[in-house]
Amino acid sequence: MTTAFDDHERSRWAGRAAAYQRSFAALCAQPAASLLDAAGVVAGTRVLDAGTGTGTVAALACARGATVIAVDAEPSMVAAARRRVPAAEEVRQAALPHLPFPDDHVDAAVANFVLNHVGDPAAALAELRRVVRAPGRIAVTIWPYPQPPLQRLWGQVFDAAGVERPAVMPRLDADKDFPRTAEGVSGLLTGVGLADVRCETLSWVHRTDPEDWWSGPVNGIGALGLLMENQPPDAVARIRAQYDRLTADFRADGGLLALPTAALLASAAVR
Template identity: 35%
Template structure:
């Protein structure tokens, strides 16, 4: 799966603001917080966890990447963060009233084992999200203009993979032992700042960042020139409007 090593600050300054776009939907799916405990698995730089604290949850983060934890502790100093990764979390059964995994199950090698582990540590509710649509056209267009061949996307083994739709997500979670209450589609436009997007690429965040890091000097120069051209032509009012869609699932363990 993707290598997130050392990307904490670059992620915080770029895609973190995109991924927190699910905060309201996740919060609504879990109902009233009322000071209940919540574990945010794959909490990254803590932006979603902070949003859930703001609506009344007693949140603990869990994040395996040291640079992410370091940024979280700097930017969200009141948020406790544990070192831990799916599919084996360092918590007892039913340790938290609710457990959340925001854009995590689309990055793990064994989604079903990981979903079972989320259910294991939840006493009541579990919520998870995956991407169903993201504007990969942007980086494909950059590569095309630069005369570069995009790297193929990562794929799971067929027996581990699942269909990246709301229905496919629900089937996978049911296979993993969830009692699924609802799965909804969420679509929103991220008005991305070109500077933030370049931070993600140069900082090695996501597939585009890993691709850029692997280029030689000439390739990087061509990639940056093409990126600037695309941003100049595609921007609206100083930002790139990028439409994203996610599936948001909520349930409990059987």
């Protein structure tokens, strides 16, 4: 059973694989190798990439010689991942927490920035645990809170432009949310019966073209896109002016933005 938050997320990503690939895909790709390492993915590992997006993690797993099964809730993402990862055993549409696989189907599972897009993160993890056979591992990434500079930037842009937030933004039900901290995500993994829980912070500087970074919200990606698409043209112009002003401090050689960011990488064993 999906939640209202799940339904909202489906609507935000519908048909937006190309927009995601241009804007945020490179950011989300940064932890891919570390994610696979944490899940113990090597040649011969049968791995599930849940929420594959345009197939970044799945492609890297295939390059390691793993047997890859990839799923995503959004049809345009599935189509993009199929094109990108023809060596995968299977790429199909499916969404956590309901996977169309039997128990003990894979040796490992990964979910790269997926828990922040599901209405019941604990149920999603429990479903990953169900399909991973012992002694396998599960690894996930999430964005942390307090937010690093990259994630704070858009809020600062909207505030400087005088954009009013909707009175009610889609959120997880309170009983399904968790602190976006190392302790919070570790507790989530422990709570669904996983063992040997580990969590680390990955920090890096994301380099991107300013127009590509602007294109994400302009093309409706995520909560930022929801805010952007509800603005009249004059407000969008103000947002753009503040975007140019506030990103000036992050301009690097060649005109790229250099945005400091971080993610939490958590992993655990199925026993």
